[in-house]
Amino acid sequence: MRGIFTALMTSFTENGEINEEGLREIVRHNLDQCQVDGLYVNGSTGENFMISTQEKKQIFKIVKDEVGEKAKLIAQIGSINIKEAIELANYATDLGYDAISAVTPFYYQFDFDEIYDYYNTIINSVDNKMIIYSIPALTGVNINLEQFGKLFENEKIIGVKFTAPDFFLLERIRHRFPNKIIYSGFDEMFLSAAVLNVDGAIGSTFNINGQRAKQIFQLAQNGKIEEARAIQKTTNDLISEVLDNGLYQTLKGILQYKGVDAGYCRKPLKSLTDNQKKKAEEIAEEYL
Numbered sequence: 001m002r003g004i005f006t007a008l009m010t011s012f013t014e015n016g017e018i019n020e021e022g023l024r025e026i027v028r029h030n031l032d033q034c035q036v037d038g039l040y041v042n043g044s045t046g047e048n049f050m051i052s053t054q055e056k057k058q059i060f061k062i063v064k065d066e067v068g069e070k071a072k073l074i075a076q077i078g079s080i081n082i083k084e085a086i087e088l089a090n091y092a093t094d095l096g097y098d099a100i101s102a103v104t105p106f107y108y109q110f111d112f113d114e115i116y117d118y119y120n121t122i123i124n125s126v127d128n129k130m131i132i133y134s135i136p137a138l139t140g141v142n143i144n145l146e147q148f149g150k151l152f153e154n155e156k157i158i159g160v161k162f163t164a165p166d167f168f169l170l171e172r173i174r175h176r177f178p179n180k181i182i183y184s185g186f187d188e189m190f191l192s193a194a195v196l197n198v199d200g201a202i203g204s205t206f207n208i209n210g211q212r213a214k215q216i217f218q219l220a221q222n223g224k225i226e227e228a229r230a231i232q233k234t235t236n237d238l239i240s241e242v243l244d245n246g247l248y249q250t251l252k253g254i255l256q257y258k259g260v261d262a263g264y265c266r267k268p269l270k271s272l273t274d275n276q277k278k279k280a281e282e283i284a285e286e287y288l
């Protein structure tokens with residue numbers, strides 16, 4: 001399960017329906033052009049928190065059907081509706097997903113005992129492995145080193161998608177749990193995480209820039225930090241422009257420009273304005 005995983009985008013029609021053919025095109029683009037090792041399906045980047053249970057299942061099914069055995073698949077099934085999480089975990093497992101992942105439960109300011117119960121209840125209800133999805137900036141939920149230790153006592157909890165700029169905590173987790181899998185979550189900080197010996201990365205920008213992420217990872221593993229830094233620099237020039245222009249909209253605009261029908265974002269996310277679209281095309285021309 002090491003390597004570069006794209007946090008897969010979902011293609012929607014202008015009316016907000018799932019665009020199946022567009023979704024398949026995004027998958028193929030990731031495998032053929034970006035050459036990533038796997039896909040992380042129905043994460044933040046997939047607009048997961050704006051779609052129904054039925055639609056999540058549909059997406060899991062389409063992606064597995066398109067990928068087959070060509071890449072590893074992680075199903076993000078986290079939901080504060082724990083019954084939904086368990087249902088989706090079993091659904092994705094039956095489809096053949098290699099692991100499941102769940103965002104930390106958010107909104108109600110759950111305490112650690114509740115978070116602990118959430119992960120153990122979900123993973124003990126399914127014959128699969130769990131990757132914790134930690135993204136404190138969006139959930140408000142922080143897990144400290146001791147708490148990671150308690151969660152990792154369950155051997156079915158195999159790792160974490162670490163989307164935080166806390167390199168002190170990241171280094172401590174790496175050191176304390178050498179056999180757990182750590183994925184770097186912020187693409188713009190990937191080299192720094194790779195130097196700390198993470199096992200891979202999961203990111204939104206890999207939908208367009210997966211090849212550079214693969215290079216950064218390979219170079220860092222071979223100790224070629226100078227070369228890796230140059231590629232991270234170009235990557236970050238690209239990411240800065242994407243973030244300034246609207247993250248998901250711009251990624252979709254770039255894919256569209258590349259001939260991939262990434263479609264629209266789902267409301268309440270806005271869709272690209274004409275100016276943003278033009279900028280997305282300029283970014284694609286300059287960097288991709």
Ligand code: MN9
Pocket residue numbers: 007043044045138163185186187188202203204205239247
């Ligand atoms: O999961 C992604 N996080 C979100 C990882 O989309 C919330 C990242 O890949 C970021 O989008 C990316 C840009 O900040 O690093």
